Amino acid sequence: MATTSSGRDLLRSRIPMTVITGFLGSGKTTLLNALLATPQAANTAVIINEYGEVGVDHDLVQNIAESVTLLDNGCVCCVVRGDLETALREMFLARRAGQMANFERVILETTGLADPAPVMQAISNDAALIEHYRLDGVITLVDGAQGSTQLVHTVEAVKQAAVADRIVITKADLTDQATIDTLVAELKNINPTARVTIADKGVVEPDLLLSVGIDRARVAPEVVDRWLGPAGEEHDHHAHEAEHPHGHTHNIVTFTLWFEQPFKRSTFERCVELLTSLRGADLLRVKGLVNVEDESGPVVIQGVQHLFHPPVTLAEWPGAERRSRLVFITRGIQRETIANLFAAVTALG
Numbered sequence: 001m002a003t004t005s006s007g008r009d010l011l012r013s014r015i016p017m018t019v020i021t022g023f024l025g026s027g028k029t030t031l032l033n034a035l036l037a038t039p040q041a042a043n044t045a046v047i048i049n050e051y052g053e054v055g056v057d058h059d060l061v062q063n064i065a066e067s068v069t070l071l072d073n074g075c076v077c078c079v080v081r082g083d084l085e086t087a088l089r090e091m092f093l094a095r096r097a098g099q100m101a102n103f104e105r106v107i108l109e110t111t112g113l114a115d116p117a118p119v120m121q122a123i124s125n126d127a128a129l130i131e132h133y134r135l136d137g138v139i140t141l142v143d144g145a146q147g148s149t150q151l152v153h154t155v156e157a158v159k160q161a162a163v164a165d166r167i168v169i170t171k172a173d174l175t176d177q178a179t180i181d182t183l184v185a186e187l188k189n190i191n192p193t194a195r196v197t198i199a200d201k202g203v204v205e206p207d208l209l210l211s212v213g214i215d216r217a218r219v220a221p222e223v224v225d226r227w228l229g230p231a232g233e234e235h236d237h238h239a240h241e242a243e244h245p246h247g248h249t250h251n252i253v254t255f256t257l258w259f260e261q262p263f264k265r266s267t268f269e270r271c272v273e274l275l276t277s278l279r280g281a282d283l284l285r286v287k288g289l290v291n292v293e294d295e296s297g298p299v300v301i302q303g304v305q306h307l308f309h310p311p312v313t314l315a316e317w318p319g320a321e322r323r324s325r326l327v328f329i330t331r332g333i334q335r336e337t338i339a340n341l342f343a344a345v346t347a348l349g
Helices: 008-013 028-038 085-096 116-122 128-133 148-153 157-162 177-190 206-210 221-228 265-282 335-347
Strands: 015-022 044-049 075-080 105-110 133-144 167-168 195-198 254-260 283-290 297-302 324-330
Touching: 015 028, 015 116, 015 206, 028 044, 028 105, 028 167, 028 283, 044 085, 085 105, 085 116, 085 128, 105 116, 116 133, 116 148, 116 297, 128 133, 133 148, 133 157, 133 206, 148 157, 157 167, 157 177, 157 283, 167 177, 167 206, 177 195, 221 283, 254 335, 265 283, 265 297, 265 324, 265 335, 283 335, 324 335
Parallel strands: 015 105, 015 133, 044 075, 044 105, 133 167, 167 195
Antiparallel strands: 254 324, 283 297, 283 324
């Protein structure tokens, strides 16, 4: 895990990237078209990742400046058939050189069968991309009529829901309320920290999709809850730690760990290094705020499997809470396993 940097430097200067994913037929294109028609989505670069693969074949990425399409609303769009990292680098260079329209955010639409993890890892695996982009949020669409069946039979659909910051249920008008209620409960079981909303004919309030992550060095407590998910009643009833309900569909487990005492920087880094070396492939997503000794504000942590974004230190704590708070979305790793690992490493100093 790299050394922390100023929140002002890394958060405000980097271009936010929103990932829109969802199983086949979930309505991603309909939602994207409606979103791009709003003023909030102006100056957006849209990437259609056709095959949902990263790092497959560099030759399949055309020169971005030549393959970009100008959309009716002034946004730009390109189709990527290979290496997403290369496409993002070329887009930034073309933007800086004036070879394509200026853009202030990126929306990436994955294919219906995509595993979102490689897409999320793309901007964590390249020094140039880390400097220019940040992952703002993952939006997962779920078909209101077919979603429950897909969650039972398709592991990709479960992983898409598990790593989401926002879950949008589409096509709710094609089924009954009981089916939607059941689906919402199933999604909450998989990912209790994600906010679930229902699209109205493919339309969702833009700010729900485009204002997800932490984007500045000073934030309010509600911004943290917007990103991590509300702490819930457990926050008040347990003195030492709180846990969200476990989701066991396809062995996906989601929980929150709280830590009373500040971490030494070296101790927390050892915890992360040991965890990723032992079970990195099963860490679908990790995000949170960490109280690190000698830091005036919390350290923002975000990782996908073996890769973690460079940690960023905020200028100050949002509100009175000072405990470290980490949300884990894992494949088969139970809460106690990670809690015990952190406790053992911390005990060693």
